[in-house]
Amino acid sequence: KIMEPNDAEIVQEPVDMQPGPKGNQSKRDNKSKSGKTFQCAKCTYSAKYKSALVSHMMSHRAPSETTMYKCEVCQHETKRKADLRAHMIIHMDPTNMKLFQCANCSYWTRRKCDLKHHVVVHQTSSYKCPHCPFRTHQKHYLDKVHSLYHKDESEVTVYKCKHCLYETRFKQFLNRHVITHQDQSTRQKYKCNWCDLTTTD
Numbered sequence: 295k296i297m298e299p300n301d302a303e304i305v306q307e308p309v310d311m312q313p314g315p316k317g318n319q320s321k322r323d324n325k326s327k328s329g330k331t332f333q334c335a336k337c338t339y340s341a342k343y344k345s346a347l348v349s350h351m352m353s354h355r356a357p358s359e360t361t362m363y364k365c366e367v368c369q370h371e372t373k374r375k376a377d378l379r380a381h382m383i384i385h386m387d388p389t390n391m392k393l394f395q396c397a398n399c400s401y402w403t404r405r406k407c408d409l410k411h412h413v414v415v416h417q418t419s420s421y422k423c424p425h426c427p428f429r430t431h432q433k434h435y436l437d438k439v440h441s442l443y444h445k446d447e448s449e450v451t452v453y454k455c456k457h458c459l460y461e462t463r464f465k466q467f468l469n470r471h472v473i474t475h476q477d478q479s480t481r482q483k484y485k486c487n488w489c490d491l492t493t494t495d
Contacts, residue, residue: 338472349374370487381487439464 331340332347336354341347352360352373363378364371367385372378394409395402398416403409414431421436422429425444430436442450442463453468454461457475462468485492
């Protein structure tokens with residue numbers, strides 16, 4: 295289950311919580327049509343995609359309201375079905391797993407989409423920064439991230455922490471930093487699927 299009626303109060307505009315045709319939403323419908331972000335009404339979290347906000351909203355639910363997915367082989371349990379699928383790999387016989395191997399190097403992965411992303415590094419075309427020797431295969435990274443290092447501070451939005459003097463040019467860095475001001479006991483914890491590590495990062 296993804297949504298419950300009381301979840302609507304957690305979301306502020308521009309989210310339309312009505313399902314699309316046949317209960318599904320296309321990627322286009324998932325994104326805000328106005329160009330605005332989807333804002334959580336319970337905290338400062340915002341997202342470009344509705345699906346990211348819906349996933350975030352799970353962190354505001356009481357444990358009794360959350361569907362848990364349990365491994366049938368061990369004691370592992372998680373809130374997300376995709377995390378359980380990823381966990382199940384550790385119980386599989388490696389000889390029966392389908393692996394995707396790069397034809398140009400020793401890289402391999404269990405996911406075809408990861409291989410598609412990887413092979414870009416072998417392509418000869420790349421994007422070069424006009425201000426320095428930096429090159430990348432991702433135009434988006436060059437335009438949206440790297441270019442910030444060459445802009446004057448007056449041209450760049452600076453995100454500032456309201457609890458301390460921390461500031462950054464990247465909103466996601468501020469979001470990660472703000473968590474450090476939360477009480478340890480209220481932070482969402484993440485557990486590694488392969489070892490005993492638990493972290494709030």
